Amino acid sequence: MKCLIPGSNLKVxxxxxxxxxxxxxxxxxxxxxxxxxxxxxxxxxSAFAYVLFSPAFFIKYQSRSPGDGLASGDxxxxxxxxxxxxxxxxxxxxxxxxxxxxxxxxxxxxxxxxCRLIFQLNCRHGITKTFTDIPKxxxxxxxxxxxxxxxxxxxxxxxxGFPWGFNLGGGFILxxxxxxxxxxxxxxxxxxxxxxxMTVNPTELSFRNYVEDEAEPGRVTxxxxxxxxxxxxxxxxxxxxxxxxxxxxxxxxxxLSDTVRLPLNIRFETTGKPxxxxxxxxxxxxxxxxxxxxxxxxxSQSSQQTQPSTSQRKISGRSHTTKPSASSATxxxxxxxxxxxxxxxxxxxxxxxxxxxxxxxxxxxxxxPQEKGNNDQPPRTSAGSPVFPADRLRLPxxxxxxxxxxxxxxxxxxxxxxxxxxxxxxxxFMGDADQEAEEHRLRTSPIRDRGSGANSDDDDDDFDFVPxxxxxxxxxxxxxxxxxxxAAGSSRDVEENxxxxxxxxxxxxxxxxxxTTSLPVFPTCYTFLRERISVEDLSSLLYRQ
Amino acid sequence: xxxxxxxxxxxxxxxxxRVCGSIGKMTQLCVLRIxxxxxxxxxxxxxxxxxxxxxxxxxxxxxxxxxxxxxEESNExxxxxxxxxxxxxxxxxxxxxxxxxxxxxKKSSPCLTFEIELPSQSGRIQTFIHDVPVNVLPKRLWSDYxxxxxxxxxxxxxxxxxxSLKSVTExxxxxxSYMELSANHNGDMRMRVETEQATVSVNFKDLxxxxxxxxxxxxxxxxxxxxxxxxxxxDIKNLLMFLSGQLVNxxxxxxxxxxxxxxxxxxxxxxxxxxxxxxxxxx
Numbered sequence: 171m172k173c174l175i176p177g178s179n180l181k182v183x184x185x186x187x188x189x190x191x192x193x194x195x196x197x198x199x200x201x202x203x204x205x206x207x208x209x210x211x212x213x214x215x216s217a218f219a220y221v222l223f224s225p226a227f228f229i230k231y232q233s234r235s236p237g238d239g240l241a242s243g244d245x246x247x248x249x250x251x252x253x254x255x256x257x258x259x260x261x262x263x264x265x266x267x268x269x270x271x272x273x274x275x276x277x278x279x280x281x282x283x284x285c286r287l288i289f290q291l292n293c294r295h296g297i298t299k300t301f302t303d304i305p306k307x308x309x310x311x312x313x314x315x316x317x318x319x320x321x322x323x324x325x326x327x328x329x330x331g332f333p334w335g336f337n338l339g340g341g342f343i344l345x346x347x348x349x350x351x352x353x354x355x356x357x358x359x360x361x362x363x364x365x366x367x368m369t370v371n372p373t374e375l376s377f378r379n380y381v382e383d384e385a386e387p388g389r390v391t392x393x394x395x396x397x398x399x400x401x402x403x404x405x406x407x408x409x410x411x412x413x414x415x416x417x418x419x420x421x422x423x424x425x426l427s428d429t430v431r432l433p434l435n436i437r438f439e440t441t442g443k444p445x446x447x448x449x450x451x452x453x454x455x456x457x458x459x460x461x462x463x464x465x466x467x468x469x470s471q472s473s474q475q476t477q478p479s480t481s482q483r484k485i486s487g488r489s490h491t492t493k494p495s496a497s498s499a500t501x502x503x504x505x506x507x508x509x510x511x512x513x514x515x516x517x518x519x520x521x522x523x524x525x526x527x528x529x530x531x532x533x534x535x536x537x538x539p540q541e542k543g544n545n546d547q548p549p550r551t552s553a554g555s556p557v558f559p560a561d562r563l564r565l566p567x568x569x570x571x572x573x574x575x576x577x578x579x580x581x582x583x584x585x586x587x588x589x590x591x592x593x594x595x596x597x598x599f600m601g602d603a604d605q606e607a608e609e610h611r612l613r614t615s616p617i618r619d620r621g622s623g624a625n626s627d628d629d630d631d632d633f634d635f636v637p638x639x640x641x642x643x644x645x646x647x648x649x650x651x652x653x654x655x656x657a658a659g660s661s662r663d664v665e666e667n668x669x670x671x672x673x674x675x676x677x678x679x680x681x682x683x684x685x686t687t688s689l690p691v692f693p694t695c696y697t698f699l700r701e702r703i704s705v706e707d708l709s710s711l712l713y714r715q
Numbered sequence: 716x717x718x719x720x721x722x723x724x725x726x727x728x729x730x731x732x733r734v735c736g737s738i739g740k741m742t743q744l745c746v747l748r749i750x751x752x753x754x755x756x757x758x759x760x761x762x763x764x765x766x767x768x769x770x771x772x773x774x775x776x777x778x779x780x781x782x783x784x785x786x787e788e789s790n791e792x793x794x795x796x797x798x799x800x801x802x803x804x805x806x807x808x809x810x811x812x813x814x815x816x817x818x819x820x821k822k823s824s825p826c827l828t829f830e831i832e833l834p835s836q837s838g839r840i841q842t843f844i845h846d847v848p849v850n851v852l853p854k855r856l857w858s859d860y861x862x863x864x865x866x867x868x869x870x871x872x873x874x875x876x877x878x879s880l881k882s883v884t885e886x887x888x889x890x891x892s893y894m895e896l897s898a899n900h901n902g903d904m905r906m907r908v909e910t911e912q913a914t915v916s917v918n919f920k921d922l923x924x925x926x927x928x929x930x931x932x933x934x935x936x937x938x939x940x941x942x943x944x945x946x947x948x949x950d951i952k953n954l955l956m957f958l959s960g961q962l963v964n965x966x967x968x969x970x971x972x973x974x975x976x977x978x979x980x981x982x983x984x985x986x987x988x989x990x991x992x993x994x995x996x997x998x
Contacts, residue, residue, distance in 0.1 A: 354833065358807045358843060388824040391800050392846040393807075400839050 171201035171280040174229040177273050182455070184266030185429040186221050191256035192422035193219045193459075199252050199287070201233040201280065210256070216462035217419045226454045229275065252280065254287060262289050262301050266429075352434070356421040359393060365464065366420065368438075368445075369412040374398065375405075380414050380464070403433055411440045414464040423447050423459050430455060441465060716792050716851070718749055718819035721779040728815050731776055732805045734769065734987055739798035740960025741767055741991070746852065746860050747827075749782050749792040756798065757860045765953060766863055766992040775986030777817075785854060792819065793857055795850035796827060804829040804845035813840065825851050863992060868971040868979070869945040871925040872898040877968065881958040883917050888951045890915055893996055896954070897946020898972055900924055905944060908951075925969050945974045947995045957991050965989075 175183055186208060190197050194210035194217075201207075205224035211217070225231040263269060269276075269291075277290040289301040355377055359366065365380035377395045381387045399405040427434045427449050438445035442465030450456040722728065738745055738756045742764050748755040754776075758767035773780045784790035805815070816830040826846040833841045852860075874880060883906060887894055891908045898904040902924055907916035957980065964984070971979040975997060982989040 354807070354835075354841060354843075360803055389848050391804060391848065392822075392826075392844075393804070394844040394846075396842040396844070397835075398839055398841075401835055401841070 171206070171233055171278075173201075173206055173231045173278050175227070175276040175278070176229050177270060177275060179227055180263075180273055180276050181266045181270040182227075182430055183223070183276070184263030184269050185426055186457075187256070187259050187263045188266065189422040189426040190219050190221070191260050193217050193419055195256055196253050197256050197259055199254060199280070203233050206231065206233075206278075212419075217416065218460040219419075219423075219457070220459070221457040222455070224454050224456075252287065262291070352424055355395060356417075356424050358395060359417060360391075363417050365414050366417045367412055367414040369410075370407050371410040372399070372407050375402075409440070411438075413438050413441060413443075413445050415445055415461040419459070419461055420447075423457075426457065430457075438463070716785060716819060717781070717783040718792055718817070719779070719781045720773065720777040720817045721814060722777045723814050724778070725812055727776050728805055728812055730986070732802055734771065734989075735798045735801045735805065737960045737989065738767060738769055739802055741765075741956055743799065744795060744797055747794045747796045747849075748860060749794070750784070751782060751790055759859055763994065765957075765994045766990075768863060768990040768992075769987065770989075771987045789854060789857075791857070793852035793860065794819075794825075794827065795852060796847065800847045801827070801829070804847055805831075807831050807833070807843045807845070819849075820846070822846055824848050863990070865971075865979070866973060866977065868973045868977075870898050870900065871969055871971045872902070872904055873923040873925055874904070874968040874970045874980070875919045875922065877958060877965070881955070884951060884955050884958055887915065887917070888955060892951055893948050894951045894954065895946045895948050896970070896972065896978055897944040898922070898970070899944045900941045903944075904970070905946070907946075945972050947972060947975050947978050948997070949978055949993050949995060953993050957993065 187197065190208055190210045194212045196210065198209040199206070200209060202222075205222045205227070207220065207222045209218075209220045211219075272293050273291045274294065275292045277288075277292070279288045279290070280286070281288070286302060291299040291301075293299060355366070359379050363379050365383075367378045367380050369376045369378065375397045377397075379391075379393045381390045381392060384390045423434070427447075430449065430451065432449040432451055432455075435448045435450075436445065437448070442463055444460050445463055447459040447461070448457060734756070738758075742758045742760070745767065746755075746757045746759070748757055752772075754771045754773050756767065756769040756771075758764060760766060782790075782792065784792055811834060813832045813834055814830075815832075816828075818828045818830070820826050820828045822828075825848070827849050829845040829847065831843045831845075833843060835841045884894075887906060887908045890913070891910045893908070895907045895909075896905075897907070902920065902922045904919040904922055905916050907914065965982040966985070967983045969981040969983070971977075971981065973979075975995065977995055978993040980991045980993070982991075
């Protein structure tokens, strides 16, 4: 695997590493055809994070390079993953903001045979910092099979990257939030606060600090933040409910989504069921985060939750799902009480795994198979309805740009998507004319006309397509505002300049200096090279010319 | 008992945070006394932390201020609060709070409720509510929290700026744990730390001597030798706690010393005054 991250995207990459490191101790790196996936799961398996950087995010991306000894299976199941400790990764991306200023490019390469992951930062002034792991199996493991068994996708109908075969099921409650509106949440609770409770009803969403586990709940400050539904670009609540989840991971998610400036989707069902956060930018980045929620909520609170709310539902077409919502909430609650009985009140962070592995066939849905079918795929018919189509949710992001019929069966859709990705991927390495054609094809793909979901509308608001913009530049203009996007738009010029500026300096005396610091994990090798910097990098600089 | 206050000025909230933060540095738990004219933060501890008496004029902090005490004769409220919790609650509002409302409420337990309205990015209002639990003190305990009597001091001197005091004290802290703080009528103030190896003293010169006018003491200064130092020994930690806690920027700090008996610092600012009585170590 080899990939080259442009300096302007390094901040996002670094922030992602930071966010993931707040989840778990290890980060799993997974080079896929559709992009580089970073995953992590926390030690108690109650939180899972997945961020996918598609090839458009990079200047250059090769999921497999000849001779790196990787299996050539296209299947995700067969792809390998490697594990690095989050700590060692953090060392490299210590300060994402500074990285953006000082680093031109970052090359990540993985040698699977030698068990080496190399980060090479090309900084300003011709400094190259190389971080190599000690080839130790503890530090880096190339794993032929997924060690997190629960991370394996159960089937293609699951949302991409979901662990534990999590299925959104029927009456899921959906809220789409603009992340910046939630920035206040991360600063307003005490730093030592562990969990927050999110309470929703059609007129209000509120966050409270979770104090039930305190020795004296009455002696602790109760904080509550109330937000009107207007704060959210989309706000759909099936039933009144409340979920309690970890603040630490939530903060990490908020901070990351703030960095990438994407609307944050929040999906959840009810008490004790996992809550899912996700953001997605068309074709360059997607993130999915699953947090476990507490199940042992007192009887007084859960009695409120079962009341199905009938008022102020934004979507008229959604009324048919009201009933499943209510019923599912009830069953959900039953289930959680059962769990509480079985496992005792003491255990709070019950792994989601147990919860979600119940297949629908176990009869939790009292309304029989017909209802179940309805639950599983509610919005199949709803191409034009504002209901967030679950099948769209389940598609990988590339599907958005794929010329795919809506009624295409899921399996085919995925396959098509993969092939589409391949061509996009190739497009990066094609000549300009080909790329243009490819771009054009992508732009005019039917999905653009469909425009059924609010999400894609939002994306449209965020940025306008510029003809002939390669995917990587699209990304930039999307993330770094208009002023920077112009700068980013001329990135090729910059690169040319950089390439040129290498040459005059070759007459300067060569300063070659190698320092090896004694970092416990990564011996860092700073190599100051004026001209020799670029045997490899020049080629990557010039690969487009 | 009723209490309700409201402000729309961010500067007021910030000032309130500074005052509470200063108190919070010195103590975890103190008494908030609310009367019609004034608000007080009181710590009545002579041994460990020293006594704190902080007086605030609510008119300078709140545009709206209403209270109803226990009864008409004793129109006051005494609450036991944690100043740190108040700071934590108020900090939500430091960005761009529109309004801050403070109320005494009865939820599952008595609470001081801080309601902060923040304008969101979309221009709507987000409401943040913090319920800080408090203890309402019964009337029989009120007498413990009277204003401390100011005794007859040997000398009162206006202290040098807090910053320089703090940096000096921080360095002296590394030498020993106790310090003798003394001053004479020439306007010199001395901080002295004695250890087995060395004695280090830091002198501040030309400070203003404050003459406290309370009748009978008029003749006394003349009797005293001008160069004589009056001092008392204090725990450096206590002094440092007091100095570093002062997030407010006082116009004047007066240090009153009663030889080997008491050190009493008096911070004066427009809208707030803080008295701190440091515990003195006798040996």
